[in-house]
Amino acid sequence: MKILLLSAYDALSHQYWRKGLVGAFPEYDWTVLTLPPRYFSWRLRGNSLTWAYSKREVLSAGYDLLICTSMTDLSALKGMVPALAAVPVLCYFHENQFAYPASEQQNASVEPLMLNLYTALAADKVLFNSVYNRQTFFAGVRRLLKKLPDYVPGNILDLLQEKSAVLPVPLPNDVYLGKVHDTSDVLQIVFNHRWEYDKAPERMLQALKILKSRKVPFRVHVVGQGFRQIPPAFSEMRSVLSEQIGCWGFIESVDEYRSLLQKSDAVLSTAIHDFQGIAVLEAVAAGCVPVVPERLAYPELFAKRFRYPSFEKDAEKEAETLAGRLEKMAKAKAGGELLVAPDIKALGWRALRPFYQQWIRDTAKV
Template structure:
């Protein structure tokens, strides 16, 4: 089977997914086109132009299936390359433009949201990584379409919902490791992009309260960094002093996996996460998740792993970490919840079924 895979804004999480997909189905003949994850406004508006006139020969080949990320301007691409309109298309939705928190630096254009809708309508099927992502997408579509002045056909959101499903981004099987309980302070890891939407201010406040309360812990702060880093990180490092563990981006994947395996708790303070791969990798390595009671986390982890959102959020996070530090000091820790159901071994069959249905292959 010949499959064209399009990743129009190939950020780390998108590359993680597409590489796993290709690796899990080696018998298919894959053609992969990607565009760098930079110049966001141009990329989401211009990817169809870049590909249609820069990769015309590749796009005009015979394919059995097109799989595209939701950043792909699919309606325009199918217009520029009419042969693509005859090929069944699966759009994978890692995130949506309706559920991002505002930093105050946004350019107030509605165009990325409109492009999300156009791509959804042009697809034969949409697959979301979580139900939270699906529902926030559909809610956002509904609200935006109601604001448009006139000539909006009825039933657009319903038609998108009817051809959508939820299949998470799978975790590679080699990530499932046995945790290592070590003596000493509670080992905490925060392993996210160093940006405002991952909530560094909440992490800073919670850390200050833990220190004031005399809690014994070490905090590892790792993850991808960009040119502009929120000031909270420098403040956090100063506040931590000798409680700071690993700091910054870890070049060695092996060292990163070892850090997760040797940590006790993986923390999220995110203002937005559509699946939370970083947390899931920590849990797969044996870490206990301590995550906010919002976003995708309400469907991923039990209530005793989630701290309160909204009023009292910092205090709730601190209380959970304090309790875990006390339990470890007494000589034990609870087991991390299982996330084996999110591995390729479990989810691979769901992707295989999507491919089978869209290409009209017989069952079995």
């Protein structure tokens, strides 16, 4: 089977998925086109223009299936490249723009919302990486359609629901590592998310400051990827928690990073935006106990004992709740109790490959 794979905004999480997908199906003939994850607004609306007139020969090479991410301007691309018009399309939603919290620097725009909607409508099949992602997409589409003034077809939601399903981004087989139990009495916490506002680092900072004030021994490893605009909570954290900080900054070495996960006790999330939470899942696969909020995709991933109550509108109350959860874990470890992570082998490529294969075959009609 000849497959064209398009990743229009090839962020790390998108690379993670597409490389895993290509690697899982070496029997297929893959052609992959990507665009770098920068200039978000232009990339979202301009990828069709870029590809249609700079990669026309590649796009017109004749394919049995087109797989694209939701960032792809699919309807425009199919219109500008006639050879793609009849190719069946499987679209994968890593996220949806209806549920993405806007930062102070971003202006609210309907453009990303319409692009998500048009791309989903132009695809034959649509997959979401979590139930949360799918539900918020449909809720957002419903709100958007109600705001439009006239001539809105009444069957849009039904059409989309009929051709969509949930299929997570699988974890690579090599992330399932044997736990290395830390011999100290100190709780080892890892925060391995992007250093951006939507991961709500100020909530983590507040919770850890409470732990420190209670004289709870802990060590925190803050090892996510940083960008040009880093939330001020990180610099404050490094200052006020200097004695408690272990590893700091992005770890280039995969082996070193995974070794840290193996040795840590807990992986922490305070996110107000996460459609699947790959960073948390990788840490759990390595043996970390998840400490995650009761929101986003986490309720569908982890049992209640791994989730702390969500107070999204009251960050201070949530920090108190989180600090209490971490304090209990610290006391349990100090008392010699083993902190056991949940089994998430069902989210690996070994388990999910047959489901991907079925969706590929069904969409391509082979």
